[in-house]
Amino acid sequence: MKKNTENKDIKFILEAMAKSIDSPPTVLFPNSFQVLISTILSARTKDVSTARASKKLFACFPDAESLSKAKLSKVKQLVKGCGFYNEKAKNIINSAKIIIKEYNGQVPSKTTELVKLPGVGKKTAACVRCYAFGLDDICVDTHVHRISNRLGLVNTKEPEQTQKELKKTIPKKYWKQINHAMVKFGQKVCLPRKPRCGQCPVAKECDYFGKLG
Ligand code: SF4
Structure with missing residues (x-):
């Protein structure tokens, strides 16, 4: 797997997150x-x-x-x-x-x-x-913004900037998985105030964890 410019293995990150939250693949809503x-x-x-x-x-x-x-x-x-x-x-x-x-x-x-x-x-x-349409895009909410910054995928202040930067470095085929994986992961593991780094399956790829010492 080719790593992105920040040397992160996005395939590993998304697969490990999906596995840890035991979540089915992204559902396409018909309406x-x-x-x-x-x-x-x-x-x-x-x-x-x-x-x-x-x-x-x-x-x-x-x-x-x-x-x-x-x-x-x-x-x-x-x-x-x-x-x-x-x-x-x-x-x-x-x-x-x-x-x-x-x-x-x-x-x-x-x-x-x-x-x-x-x-x-x-x-x-x-x-x-x-x-709704199953198109390639990255929906950046508060979880995606926070986790992308903690991991070191981006270094940004605003979600819109995060979306722009993620699109530059992450291959298109992964775009639609990002929101689904990170929202659930952000609710269960990488919590806003007290991230559960001790039980995090992507800690080895995470800058925030790396700085904990
Ligand atoms: S190691 Fe900690 S900060 Fe990094 S992604 Fe996992 S839970 Fe979040």
């Missing part, structure tokens, strides 16, 4: 609209709250057509469990309207088009590309 809306709702919100709000929302408004016609007050009430729900309620209705008007009801798959939708930044766009 691109619901992937998009759930991802917008997930910003600064716990997974469990996002899942609950999404379930309630999609029970009433399962597609772009219905959500584009929804009343703001009703949508706010349904997604109330999410952080910044007032803003998110407006954004998801407006995104649905644009999808109906400009994309014939179909979620676009190009980053340049996705980021024009309200509430969609590069992270959300990359998640939608990976999980």
Whole structure:
């Protein structure tokens, strides 16, 4: 396996992470609209709250057509469990309207088009590309950003910068595995405050661990 420019064996890292979290391969969700809306709702919100709000929302408004016609007050009430729900309620209705008007009801798959939708930044766009369309992209959330920096894959301050740097050094065939592997690994092993380095299967590749002495 060719190592990247930071001399990290990304194949080993991703395989070891996947094994340690005992996680099945990345699942492709068939409904691109619901992937998009759930991802917008997930910003600064716990997974469990996002899942609950999404379930309630999609029970009433399962597609772009219905959500584009929804009343703001009703949508706010349904997604109330999410952080910044007032803003998110407006954004998801407006995104649905644009999808109906400009994309014939179909979620676009190009980053340049996705980021024009309200509430969609590069992270959300990359998640939608990976999980809804199975395209090669790197969705960098807080776990991917933190773990990539600890490992020494990148040396960055912001997630967007992390995405850019990871894309430069990691072969495309691994891109879509990164979010799936690192999110679960970040919840179970490489925790934000107290990483469990003593039980970490990728410690030998990790700069943070190397500096512990
Ligand atoms: S060795 Fe520690 S800091 Fe490095 S990836 Fe593992 S848990 Fe995270």
